Each structure stands twice: as structure tokens, then as C-alpha cells.
Amino acid sequence: MDIFGENVFNDAVMRERLPKATYKSLRKTIVEGLPLDPEVAEVVANSMKDWAIEKGATHFTHWFQPMTGITAEKHDSFISPTNDGRVVMEFSGKELIKGEPDASSFPSGGIRATFEARGYTAWDCTSPAFLKEDGDVLTLCIPTAFCSYTGEALDKKTPLLRSMQALSKQALRILKLFGNTTSTNVTSTVGAEQEYFLVDKKFFDQRMDLMLTGRTLFGAMSAKGQELEDHYFGSLKTRVAAFMHDINVELWKLGVLAKTQHNEVAPGQFELAPIFGTTNIATDHNQLVMDTMKKIALRHDMVCLLHEKPFAGVNGSGKHNNWSMSTNDGLNLLEPGNTPHENLQFLTFLCAIIKAVDDYAELLRLSAATPGNDHRLGANEAPPAIISIFLGDQLSDIFKQLQNGGVTRSLQGEKLASGVSTLPAFKKDSTDRNRTSPFAFTGNKFEFRMVASSQSISGPNVVLNTIFAEVFSQFADRLENAENFDQTLQQLLKETAMNHSRILFDGNGYSEEWVAEAAKRGLPNITSTVDAALVLLRESTIELYGKHEVLNKTELESRYEINLEQYSKQINIEALTMIDMAKHKIIPAAVKYSTELANSINAIKAASSAVDVSVQENLLIGLCSTLVSFNSNLSTLESVTLEATNMSEAYEQAVYYRDVVFKAMGALRVDGDKLETLVDAELWPLPTYAEMLFML
Known part of the structure; x- marks a missing residue:
């Protein structure tokens, strides 16, 4: 309680430090979405500066989230010169509101040419400023949006804020139809569970692939993996528990509601989950979670791996994006209540969400498309690439009733029957x-x-907010013009239940039967980031985002280019890293061991022709034949990687990287991993899976 939020310029600090009129004006901007008064910014800036200096900060930065997917910051000191050659500590409202980074040095998808450098960061007052600790250094970080000189969004925050506005506008229309006149704002809320791996730093430092790409490009599977299912929720190792303790302390200082922590399924894998927050702040907080994990891990001589698939053959990592909606007066709009069949407002929102997910499944799939996630989705460790919705017994039963035109009952959970008299009896969900x-x-x-x-x-929540806003809009248009509201609503819910039942699936999403069934239902199965990107150029996508003023055509086209460019660059880095490791690590080790074997065979034969050296000879033959194949596959990878870099058209290049370069990488890895099993362990130049996964 004493440390929570101590490094945050939060509501309590503002209420204490700001004049009442300034505080009230700022709160109206934050809560009701009203325009920011420039005079308010001047007062806030001075108060924020005094607070930060009292804490020990000397610099501030506009903390923003460019299309790299990570955060960016440029630090400026509070000092300002005086006429007598001294300095004073100042921070103006103008400095708070506006910053100017180089827009052409960040991914822009062609919006900014190299010579067109100017970009702007703008203060996002809906997300509180905070002090970031780097060792003993404190820096005031001001969350900001980032846009080009010509006004296009170049970041993750701007479209998120726009989508939240769109969602609120359309959701309020639905609420008003149900007689709600007190709620003035609807905010999407998120709790983002974060999965990650930890490895000992001494192993990480010996793995160029982990350092440059975040995943192991070579590595034979350990004799033990996750098959015993003994890591999930297992007791924490002392070293890991100490890391988690320090993570919690640092996050609590930043006002991040870190709540749950545990071992995940794979050895060396863990999870951290926060309590819900508004989507904008939750997005900022998740960036802080990832950044803090990396820094704290180093304090414990470990490295935090956030790649989706750092180790082949064991579970990868994801994020569970728990999404809901709340009003400014405290109503959770996805709370079904004890009798959801009687809660028509809830059923209206539920049906709208189901329709939106069905109508825009490909857009939702795109929102989770990354090169790393291509390794993970559908691999019996994460959801398949096919979008579907699970409602559970109670809501599925209600949805079936809606198809028949009337809802009369809600299934209720029974008491847990444990069969042990001393265990507490409680009602199941x-x-x-x-x-x-x-x-x-x-x-x-x-x-x-x-x-x-x-x-x-940000990206997934931009899509969720926007597609839900669109269907809320469709529902509101129809209901607002209805002559008989109750009758029209019942018809609308029935139509939605009948037309969009195909998206509902409560069974095993990992099964081959579901893949076949989904195809019969006409559900898209997009397995690749490259193919997912195409939805951004569709006219329907442009119309959707344009209607709700979330992204314009130019901004969508830029994101298409950025997605493909980042995919190609990532695969290219991985290919070049494999080539380097193959040439300078694996081949020398294999050659050295084969030479030792050959010398051993010759020495034994020279000593006695009667000694059987067939074991050594067979090992040498197997090693050399694998080395020949490895070298051949290495040459192929070098050739196709060079060919890929010469391509200029973004989609053609990305397809080539996926279908040709990535395939060549797989072939090289097969031989490389086989060599690991043949070469003397003392000569093998890379830490093994067993070492990295189990030695923490």
C-alpha cells in the first residue's frame, strides 16, 4: 500500500497538487472526453515538474509507441538558462503538450520520406505520467500520441484512442435505447495476461540466435520437455520467486495492478496477469510490464524472452486479452447477471459482438498476426488460426432459444460435488x-x-473496439427507427442468432475435425501473417475504419506496407543469423570432431589391426554425411536469402520469404539439430535445450 503508485502522477497526486478549478477541468477532459484547455496544461506542467524534481528527476520525455511495437523516448532536461549564466528548472505547458521526434526514422509505410523528418508527439492526458527508474536515474515519462507533420497516425496509441471514442459513441446509443440517461461515456477495459520465458544469462550470451532474433534457430529437443506436465502451476524456484518479487515491486510503483503469477506449461515459462484497466492505460501498462521484465531479469543474471516461440517442441507464449466494456458510472455491460435471459440489454450487446466477430473474423485474425505468432497459432498450445467464439453452456442455450424467437430460461450452475465431506460446498460457474x-x-x-x-x-483492441462500434451502430440505426421497439429488438436478436451461429464452437479447437467443420461453415483459416495483411487493402476495411474515423485509407495502406516489411525483415535477420551460426559455430565444431574421430580411427588401426573400430567409423560416416547435407542446405539458404533481398515489391518479397527462405531455414535446421546429437558435447558450441530450459 505504501509503494503502490508512488511513481505515478495519478489522480490522487493531481487532486492534492492542482488548483481545484484546474483539477476539475482536467478530469472532465479525461472522463468525458472534452477538449483540453491550454491554460490547464500550463498549470499541470508546472505541478508535474515540481513533483518529478522532488522525487529526484532531472529530465522528462515524451513516451510514445511507434509502429515498431515497442516504446520510444527522447530525454530533455528541465534546465533553462538565466541571464546571469545560471539555470532554473522549468517545464512549460507547450513542452508538456507537444514534442517533435524524427518521423522518418520510424516505420511509416511510405507516409514519410527520408527527407521529410518532422513528426509530433501530443500529450495523452487520459494516461497518467510516471517516473521510470533506470538504476538510480529517474525520468518523467509523459504518455503521448505520435503523428506525422501531415497528421497521419504513426503509432499504436492514436488509433486506439480513436477507436475508444467510436466505441463509446455507439454504445451510448444502445444504452439510451434501454433508458440509460446517466452514463455519459463507455470505455473498453482490458486485462492482458503476459506469458514469457526466463533463461540464464550465461546461456543467452552464447546464443547469437536468441540475442538477434529472440528464438533458437538451432537446437535439438531435450530428453525431457513438458510431457510430464509437472511445470504448470508448480512451486516457484527461489531464483524465479525473487525475480517475480522484484517485478511486482517495480510494477506496483508504476501503478500497474500486477495480480497473478505462476509457472506456465513449458519448462522455463511463466505468466503474469494484471487486474483490469481502461484499454488505453492497460496498453501502456503492458508495455511497461514487458520493459520491466527485461530489466529486472538482468538484475538476477537472467534474460526474459518474449518471443512467441523461443524453443521448438515446447509451448510458445501469448497474451490473453481479456476485453469488456464499462460505463463511467460503474456498469459492466458484459455482466449477464443471475438471469441473463431476462437481461435484454446484455443480450443486445452479446449478439452485436457475435455478429461483429463473424463479419470481421479476418480483420480480427490480422490483429494477432506476427512472424513469431505464425509458429504458435494452431500448434496445440494456442488457439487455432480459425476465429470462433465459445459461449459456454448457459449462453449457448440462450442463443439457441433466440433462434426460436423467445428466451424463457437460464441454465444455472450446480454445487460442486467433490465427494469429500470436509471440503467446502460452493456453487459452480x-x-x-x-x-x-x-x-x-x-x-x-x-x-x-x-x-x-x-x-x-493496441492493434487487437483497435480492431475489437472498431468492429463492435460498427455493429452497435447498425443495431442502433435499426432500433432508433423502430415503430415498435420491443418487437423490433426481438426480431433483431433472432436474426442475429440465426445468421451468425456458424461462428460459435464449444468443442476442441485443436482437432482436425474442427478444421474440416470450419471449412464447411465457411470460416476463414488464415495461417500466415503475409496472407492476413491483405485484409487491410479491402474496400470494406477502408470504409469501416473511415466511417468511425479510426484510420484513413493512407494510414491503412501504410500499415499494410509496415506489416509486410517487418515480416520480411524478421525472416531475413533469422536467415542471416542461421548462416552466420552455421559457418562460424556448427561447421567448425563438426569438422573438429570428425577430425578427432578420423585421427582416433587411424591411431587405433596403427596400434592394432585386430581392434574393431566399426563404432567410430559408423559415427564418422554419419557425421560426415550429415555435414555434407548441412553444407548443401546452407548454400541453398544463402542463395535464396540473397534472391529475396533483391525483390522490391512488398507482398511478393514477403511471400518469397515465407515459402522459400523459411523452408530453406527449416531444412538447414534439421541437419543442424542432427549434428548436435552426433558431435561431442564438449565440442558443441551452443548451450542445449536441457541447459536453457531446466537450469534456472
């Missing part, structure tokens, strides 16, 4: 959970389980 579902209802929220562990949660 009305439905089970489904971990294989990409989009599952879990009580009073939807859990979007496809999100990649390393990506910003």
Missing part, C-alpha cells in the same frame, strides 16, 4: 472454460487468446 477457443466468454468479459506475447495489445 454456470459454464466450463475452453482454452482452445480464440474468443471465449469467461463470465463478464471475452478472452481473446490469439494475441502474440511480444506485440502491443
